[in-house]
Amino acid sequence: MLDIKWIRENADALDAALAKRGASPLARTLIDLDEKRRAVIQTAQDMQSRRNAASKEIGAAMAARNAELAEKLKAEVSAIKDQLPAAEEEERQVTAELNDALSRIPNIPLDDVPVGSDETGNVVKHAWGTKPGWNHKALEHYEIGEALGWMDFEAAAKIAGSRFTVLKGQLARLERAIGQFMIDTHTESHGYTEVHAPLLVRDDAMFGTGQLPKFAEDLFRTTDGRWLIPTAEVSLTNLVREEILDQEKLPLRFTALTPCFRSEAGSAGRDTRGMLRQHQFLKCELVSITDADSSIDELERMTACAEEVLKRLGLHYRVMTLCTGDMGFGARKTYDIEVWLPGQDTYREISSCSVCGDFQGRRMNARYRGKDDKATRFVHTLNGSGTAVGRALIAVMENYLNEDGSITVPDALLPYMGGLKKIEKAA
Structure with a gap:
């Protein structure tokens, strides 16, 4: 299996290698999948970070006897808690989709391998x-x-x-x-x-x-x-x-x-x-x-x-x-x-x-x-x-x-x- 990091840095080399094997270019598709995966991961991380920050703010609000703000923050934490499983499941699905796509790509031929169709x-x-x-x-x-x-x-x-x-x-x-x-x-x-x-x-x-x-x-x-x-x-x-x-x-x-x-x-x-x-x-x-x-x-x-x-x-x-x-x-x-x-x-x-x-x-x-x-x-x-x-x-x-x-x-x-x-x- 090829490394997605290598593919991102060598997109043209991957497509050239696939062409030598008689296969269609795939680098752009794989990079787009990886971008989607990264975005989903970032969204889930941002939600977790905000949940953690809001949890700390609840304590501060309660210490300041600001019950209204504390309740508002609790509602926000509860909403994030409800939303996180869906975000994490989307992350798993996108990651599985990318890994499946990567697993189906043939290896890169060495430079001295003769080019031919059969x-x-x-x-x-x-x-x-x-x-x-x-x-x-x-x-x-x-x-x-x-x-x-x-x-x-x-x-x-x-x-x-x-x-x-x-x-x-x-x-x-x-x-x-x-x-x-x-x-x-x-x-x-x-x-x-x-x-x-x-x-x-x-x-x-x-x-x-x-x-x-x-x-x-x-x-x-x-x-x-x-x-x-x-x-x-x-x-x-x-x-x-x-x-x-x-x-x-x-x-x-x-x-x-x-x-x-x-x-x-x-x-x-x-x-x-x-x-x-x-x-x-x-x-x-x-x-x-x-x-x-x-x-x-x-x-x-x-x-x-x-x-x-x-x-x-x-x-x-x-x-x-x-x-x-x-x-x-x-x-x-x-x-x-x-x-x-x-x-x-x-x-x-x-x-x-x-x-x-x-x-x-x-x-x-x-x-x-x-x-x-x-x-x-x-x-x-x-x-x-x-x-x-x-x-x-x-x-x-x-x-x-x-x-x-x-x-x-x-x-x-x-x-x-x-x-x-x-x-x-x-x-």
């Missing part, structure tokens, strides 16, 4: 590895999985409907191995602390990371009012909500391997075949909590950590700098890592790493204080996939496909496969 404006930052050179035909993951007998979409549909997958046997073990490999890599090689956190969260947690109120339709809600997390970013980032951290203990780096749940409300008709876009999927998430001076460097570090997973798996990928029109709501800058999928003959996103500045810190009221500082500052937050497990499974299946339809297990996963070196057809 994914066609994204820019290749760098690439790693090469596309596999084969003599046999490339296949999509669902063709491979169904032919092997270890991937069953019909069973999933009977149980839960569309956009779910049942994995069995060797493929189920391979997905588990990929997840374990990722979490071990980030904890043992990259210094992240593994966290087992709730998959069900309250409204405040969703608000803190920016999912609410704007993206409620993309989420699943339980009957008791909690939300299923769309990403472990929600749980991990909110670990510091309403805290004041010591700057010398930053950065904090958390990782979690969790199921994630998304309604995919805005993706009707997209990726309906296979397991590319699911309501339930497994993801290894990375979250960093930093001070203001370290967050940009932390984005480069986090992205490199996610890249290392793909390097160890031997998967060709490219890193894209997202343009302003394709960037997420809370991000100031984002790198998408896109893995090569031979079956689709294209690159697909497998990780998205973003720096959010103090956007989420402000929403969570999460702050830090330097050793010799009296004042506090809002923390900066970053999040990234390290990576999406299901999409990594797809990439391994398609890139390690053999001519006979089997899948070679990448070397990095062998310690997790119990001696299994090749995924073969079910007996």
